[in-house]
């Protein structure tokens with residue numbers, strides 16, 4: 001069995017990850033981590049996730065449990081993920097990183113660490129979104145520079161980063177297919193007298209409302225017709241199952257940076 005540690009165990013994703021780790025035939029929960037100020041330290045991870053007692057207490061110090069697990073699944077915040085990454089790199093432990101909101105410099109630190117340890121790093125672990133990325137690449141190549149492209153995403157009121165990591169990845173895939181650089185062609189806000197739309201730009205629209213789990217649409221709009229590719233997540237279990245599948249896939253890898261396209265054989 002592959003021993004899994006979960007960072008951010010008491011979070012929205014963390015609880016689903018505990019459940020998904022129990023459901024996968026090759027994985028077992030070994031360690032549950034939360035930040036030192038959490039009121040849930042000492043709580044039973046299984047009871048926290050609603051799957052029954054597992055006799056694994058939520059703890060805060062990763063350095064004290066590095067011998068207890070094979071793969072760390074991290075869905076927290078960028079600064080916490082990078083602190084965990086430093087420990088995992090030192091101890092040669094594999095990681096699945098689902099956290100979003102990293103800066104360019106922070107992503108470079110993950111790239112560097114992947115020279116020493118195996119990492120799956122993906123802003124969205126669902127099969128549907130990763131299939132959508134393939135469809136987007138195809139649509140962008142066929143429709144080319146004739147269409148206006150807008151990425152629209154909607155998430156719950158608690159989400160702290162925008163646009164979502166998935167929306168940014170969708171933008172990157174489309175930009176790459178069209179030979180554009182997202183850094184220079186992305187438009188993240190419009191207000192006032194904006195002037196006419198530049199056909200080369202890729203626009204991002206962010207909605208934050210209620211309990212929306214995660215919705216993404218990429219619109220390719222021409223004059224006379226438009227295509228929209230949409231993915232709607234209605235349960236966080238879809239992300240959690242993908243992350244645990246990635247952890248099991250990673251167990252054989254020694255080093256390297258991978259994403260869900262690698263895990264799903266979509267490359």
Ligand SMILES: NC(=O)C1=CN([C@@H]2O[C@H](COP(=O)(O)OP(=O)(O)OC[C@H]3O[C@@H](n4cnc5c(N)ncnc54)[C@H](OP(=O)(O)O)[C@@H]3O)[C@@H](O)[C@H]2O)C=CC1
Nearest residue numbers: 008010011012013035075076080098099100123124125239
């Ligand atoms: N790749 C994917 O498929 C998906 C990615 N995500 C991403 O996962 C991340 C987490 O999302 P979600 O579960 O909704 O967020 P939550 O805020 O519910 O969970 C994050 C958890 O991490 C804990 N945490 C925060 N800071 C630290 C720290 N410094 N050290 C240790 N633990 C910390 C939080 O504790 P506390 O609340 O007490 O601060 C919380 O328990 C986000 O970046 C989100 O975008 C989400 C869904 C799918």
Ligand SMILES: O=C(O)C1=N[C@H](C(=O)O)C[C@H](O)C1
Nearest residue numbers: 100123124159164165166214
């Ligand atoms: O914060 C979330 O909830 C989600 N975050 C990810 C992202 O930023 O793309 C993935 C998913 O849509 C849910």
